[in-house]
Amino acid sequence: MDRNQATGLFLISALLLVYLFFFSPKAEPEKNKAQAPTTATTAAQPTAAPALAPEVKLDSAAGPARSLELKNPELTLTFSTQGGRVVAVRLNNYKTFFGKPLDLFDAQSARYNTKLTTIGGQTVDFASLNFQAGAPTATADGGQQLAFTAPVGGGTVTQTYTLPKTGYEVKYNLKLNGVATTQPLAFSFVDNVRQTEQDIKQNRNHTTINHYLASDDHGALAEASEKPEEVKITSPIKWAADKHDFFVAGFIADSQPFANGTFNSTVNLADSTFIKTLSTTLALPAADVTSPAGGQYRFFFGPNQFNLLKDVAPNFDRNVYLGWGLFRWVNRFVVLPVFNFLQQYISSYGVIILLLVVLIKLVTWPLTYKTYESQARMKVLKPELDEIKAKYPDDQVKSQQETMKLYTQFGVSPLSGCVPTLLTLPILFAMFQFFPNAIELRQQPFLWAHDLSTYDNPILLPFTLPYLGNHISLFTVLMTISTLFMTYQSNQMNTAAMQGPMKFYSYLMPLVFFFVLNSFAAGLTWYYLVSNVVTLAQQALTRSFVDDTKIRAQLEANKVKNKDKKPGGFQARLAEAMKTAQEREAQAKKPGKA
DSSP: OOHHHHHHHHHHHHHHHHIIIIITTSOOHHHHHHHTTTEEEEEOOOOOOOOOOOOOOOOGGGOSOOEEEEEOSSEEEEEETBTTEEEEEEEEEEEOTTSSEEEEEOTTTEEEEEEEEOTTSOEEEGGGOBOEEOOOEEOTTSOEEEEEEEEETTEEEEEEEEEOSSSSEEEEEEEEESOOOOSOEEEEEEEEEEOOSSOHHHHHHTEEEEEEETTSOEEEOOSSOOSOEEEEEOSOEEEEEEEETTEEEEEEESSSOBSOEEEEEEOOTTOSSEEEEEEEEEEEOHHHHTSTTOEEEEEEEEEOOHHHHTTTSTTGGGGSOOOSTHHHHHIIIIIHHHHHHHHTTOOOHHHHHHHHHHHHHHHTHHHHHHHHHHHHHHHHTHHHHHHHHHHSTTOHHHHHHHHHHHHHHHTOOTTTTTHHHHHTHHHHHHHHHHHHHOGGGTTOOBTTBSOTTSOOOSEEEEEEETTTEEEEOHHHHHHHHHHHHHHHHHHHHOSSOOOTHHHHHHHHHHHHHHHHHTTSOHHHHHHHHHHHHHHHHHHHHHHTTOOHHHHHHHHHHHHHHTTTOOOOHHHHHHHHHHHHHHHHHHHHHSTTOO
16 A cells, blocks of 8 residues: 555544444434424433332222233234223234343333323323223224223213234324313323343444424434433424334324423443333323314334334334434435345345345446556556655655655546545445344344344353453454455555555554454444455456556656646645645754744
């Protein structure tokens, strides 16, 4: 590598490290901008996960609380007549990483509740009411319906749940008959999230509350934050959702938006049962639930899958974190369509990732070719560059000036080697968000990896190392070895090679990324392993098309053509800066100058 390529490599590596540590696990920047005028965020002292409210004593005349169940192929919903609410949700087609049934929540971990205040000032807590319920009834489309009714203040409260024949959406109708109220009802949900995935840190850092405003703005609590956080929304809200890494529990307003909302998250690192506690309070407009049709709402209990969520509600697919800005665009409109197309015909997701690499490499091959062509030009100019270094061994400024002059004469741009690589960065960064958040990879085995959505750990350590953990990912080891080999080959190919610290840095970076990526999704490290192998094959093939003799002839022709040409653009500005620096240095060396 020459100095310019080394600078490009340094900038790319620095950008990647900054992105990994500061941007990738956090909420999108535009979210904060979107909710700035309507939200307030406050920090609180760390607290333990809030305990669920104790069961209240029911009116004995109403009889004991009963449990009822609605079930379809995807969901098993358990209801209680106490509060007329959903108390447990099981996703029938999923298991935890540890092989247990996947309960999105149950009576021990979470609780819904609704409160209303009558005109007379009486507060009615649904949890204190024992609703009457009959047996589930069939709907015209083959689904099931369950209605709960309780007397309140001379009227009645009716809650009706409708589970379709298939699917993850549950229709919910709340209607007040003859109950006088003008204040919004308070709907609350406390969710103590259990660990369902192998990596508890990733599981926690991917758990948050997302919300979507009626004004088409999306917001969320910070995913990776371990500090207590509270966000208050004072404008209408279309939906809110608890995102559990790969699964979602959402509440959607269909008739009228929620009037306002408050969202909280807390983490107690000493709690080994619950990884994070999410708390949501939403205001249901009184005019909506007292209307003849009642308030129309929907629950969504299901997988956090982009193609499924995009049809649930406006921007509900934002629960799948695909990065921010350009990186989200690349994932949504480039990576996802290709990935979805391949999975229609191929069952192995490891093979799908391999083919995804090949397709991306084919599309970006023109950029790769330009990079290699630039390296070949620098190789051909090696004698002239060595001559300049030998002529000005102690004058760095003069050496750089002559080098820039040489580039101008031969028509070589010092940035041509790194610009094509920079243009591929959006895909590079997009992959860091796609693989850890793609539920399609969850519990999909490939080779020795049992789950491509988390790290492979064929090597377990009897101790824990900083930044590395207590395991070694074999995919990451192989990726690191292939990267070191690519670095070695690149340094050998570029006769204008780096020396000293810069050469050491080129070998150090792959080792740094080994520690960074050791706990990343196996799908990601497998992707980069394949990418390295394909890149090596591309370089070998490209070399057969690049003739050093022809390049030398082209450069000599450029030299004749540009004989009297002066540096322009970036090179001119760089040369001027070097000249100014040289003049200052000469001025400083004059007698009498400090």
